[in-house]
Amino acid sequence: MIQLVESSAPRSVRVRVLRQDAPGEESYWQHFDVPYEPNMNVISVLQKIAALAHAEDGQPVPPVAWDCSCLEEVCGSCTMLINGRTRMACSALVDNLLDEGDEIELRPMTKFPVVRDLCVDRSRLFRSLERVKAWVPVDGSYDHGPGPRVSPEEQEDAYPLATCISCGCCLEACPQFTKIEMVRRDDESQEAFEQRRREAFDEGFVGPHAVSQAMLFNAHPIGKMIADERMESLTSQGGIQMCGNAQNCVAVCPKHIPLTRSIARAGRAATVWAIKKLFDR
Amino acid sequence: MSDRESSPSFLARHQFLIYRLFSLSGLIPVGAFLVVHLLTNASVLAGPGSFQSRVDLIHSLGPLLVPIEWAFIFLPMLFHATVGFIIIANGMPNVGSYPYVSNVRYTLQRATGMIAFAFIVWHVLQLHWLGTPFGGGKFDPHHASSSAATALQPMIVAILYGIGILSTVFHFANGLWTLGITWGLWTSPAAMRRASWISVAVGVVLGGAGLGALAGMRAVDIAEARAIETRMDDVKKMLEGKDTIPEEK
Numbered sequence: 001m002i003q004l005v006e007s008s009a010p011r012s013v014r015v016r017v018l019r020q021d022a023p024g025e026e027s028y029w030q031h032f033d034v035p036y037e038p039n040m041n042v043i044s045v046l047q048k049i050a051a052l053a054h055a056e057d058g059q060p061v062p063p064v065a066w067d068c069s070c071l072e073e074v075c076g077s078c079t080m081l082i083n084g085r086t087r088m089a090c091s092a093l094v095d096n097l098l099d100e101g102d103e104i105e106l107r108p109m110t111k112f113p114v115v116r117d118l119c120v121d122r123s124r125l126f127r128s129l130e131r132v133k134a135w136v137p138v139d140g141s142y143d144h145g146p147g148p149r150v151s152p153e154e155q156e157d158a159y160p161l162a163t164c165i166s167c168g169c170c171l172e173a174c175p176q177f178t179k180i181e182m183v184r185r186d187d188e189s190q191e192a193f194e195q196r197r198r199e200a201f202d203e204g205f206v207g208p209h210a211v212s213q214a215m216l217f218n219a220h221p222i223g224k225m226i227a228d229e230r231m232e233s234l235t236s237q238g239g240i241q242m243c244g245n246a247q248n249c250v251a252v253c254p255k256h257i258p259l260t261r262s263i264a265r266a267g268r269a270a271t272v273w274a275i276k277k278l279f280d281r
Numbered sequence: 282m283s284d285r286e287s288s289p290s291f292l293a294r295h296q297f298l299i300y301r302l303f304s305l306s307g308l309i310p311v312g313a314f315l316v317v318h319l320l321t322n323a324s325v326l327a328g329p330g331s332f333q334s335r336v337d338l339i340h341s342l343g344p345l346l347v348p349i350e351w352a353f354i355f356l357p358m359l360f361h362a363t364v365g366f367i368i369i370a371n372g373m374p375n376v377g378s379y380p381y382v383s384n385v386r387y388t389l390q391r392a393t394g395m396i397a398f399a400f401i402v403w404h405v406l407q408l409h410w411l412g413t414p415f416g417g418g419k420f421d422p423h424h425a426s427s428s429a430a431t432a433l434q435p436m437i438v439a440i441l442y443g444i445g446i447l448s449t450v451f452h453f454a455n456g457l458w459t460l461g462i463t464w465g466l467w468t469s470p471a472a473m474r475r476a477s478w479i480s481v482a483v484g485v486v487l488g489g490a491g492l493g494a495l496a497g498m499r500a501v502d503i504a505e506a507r508a509i510e511t512r513m514d515d516v517k518k519m520l521e522g523k524d525t526i527p528e529e530k
Binding site for chain 2: 084085173175176178203235236237238239240241242243244245246247248250251252258260261263264265266267268269270271274
């Protein structure tokens with residue numbers, strides 16, 4: 001099998017990159033002819049493009065900008081559209097991609113504002129985590145004592161949710177999550193702009209990742225102390241009701257997190273929450 | 282609501298409630314009405330008399346029928362359609378890039394929702410409110426099968442009805458599945474798969490009833506049905522004491 005692959009291996013790989021020089025500017029396609037090596041991933045393709053420093057037609061071009069860090073599908077920073085599908089560049093292997101077609105197409109994510117080339121600004125993803133208070137509230141310097149006991153069953157249930165790497169694949173593939181791009185006005189301070197942008201983000205859908213994190217921390221013995229605040233957030237504008245049940249999130253999640261289970265549990269919790277709010281006040 | 286500023290914030294503040302009412306209205310009363318409507322119409326397969334007696338039962342509500350129609354059918358349907366169009370406008374279907382089964386269902390749910398809306402508007406205008414300008418006769422509750430059969434005779438009307446009925450049934454059956462997720466009835470992937478089969482069963486039964494009703498109406502012998510309906514009408518009038526001697530026709 002290995003023999004077969006090597007004998008049919010191409011000498012070079014044609015790569016098409018959708019480039020953009022700065023936020024808000026026109027994007028344009030550029031083609032590169034990258035020398036083939038076995039076991040390449042998309043990151044090593046981009047490294048070779050940077051080393052080549054010229055496009056397919058021989059024209060010298062600035063290297064393509066991209067984000068990456070861990071190179072092992074843990075940091076979540078190298079998400080991009082590879083052959084039209086959202087995934088991590090580090091775990092996208094060239095040999096597999098060549099099975100999908102002769103060319104490799106790289107595009108920045110479409111649901112976040114482009115900073116440059118394949119780099120996008122994912123502030124909204126992290127703002128969503130703030131909206132649902134995706135943390136355990138244990139601030140303070142005093143001794144909290146031993147933590148509460150968690151049964152192995154609860155641990156097994158929660159662990160997959162804790163493997164979220166904030167890569168944004170679920171948001172990119174979600175048809176209900178649409179791009180919010182804000183531009184800073186000339187007369188606006190950075191603080192005022194960020195405040196305005198936060199307000200715009202808070203009107204949009206929080207996204208499946210945040211719903212799942214809310215469920216993770218609502219199941220945590222200490223995290224559940226602010227469960228009501230999370231439910232208030234999930235039932236406000238842009239909350240759980242914005243889900244359209246396309247279930248793309250769970251299909252594209254590189255960590256195989258049961259996102260639709262979290263969404264359905266959030267739906268059930270929201271039903272109970274709404275009834276409580278209606279009758280218990 | 283006269284203040285232009287307050288209307289978007291009202292929708293924003295009550296978005297969760299509105300979307301949940303939207304979800305509920307798809308089942309009760311709109312979906313429930315669809316089930317009763319299709320099964321009632323399918324009774325024509327047991328003969329024009331059987332269908333006529335069910336229509337008579339509905340029309341025995343007399344002057345209450347119109348307010349009941351508006352309160353439990355038209356207004357909930359308009360609410361469901363209005364919110365539905367807002368939801369469609371805010372979504373960005375991407376089935377080309379992500380051709381997964383549930384994503385196809387997501388896209389079809391929106392497409393069939395729009396088809397169903399157009400179909401229902403036409404259907405109500407054609408058979409209920411206006412008649413001939415909308416391609417066919419008006420439904421006559423005293424001559425249920427014969428008037429419906431007349432209106433459904435043109436092949437193009439029958440084809441459009443077939444598309445409309447199947448779209449509406451798909452929208453309802455698939456909507457049951459999403460409703461179960463929305464309200465948190467089925468939460469695990471295995472439960473969602475089982476629930477999918479419930480949707481398929483509901484879809485097949487209702488689709489069969491709907492297409493059966495369509496075929497049954499078209500197969501009715503109009504003259505014979507008219508005779509049966511007239512006889513039933515005469516008996517009714519006699520029992521009500523309005524008309525002791527049946528009119529000669």
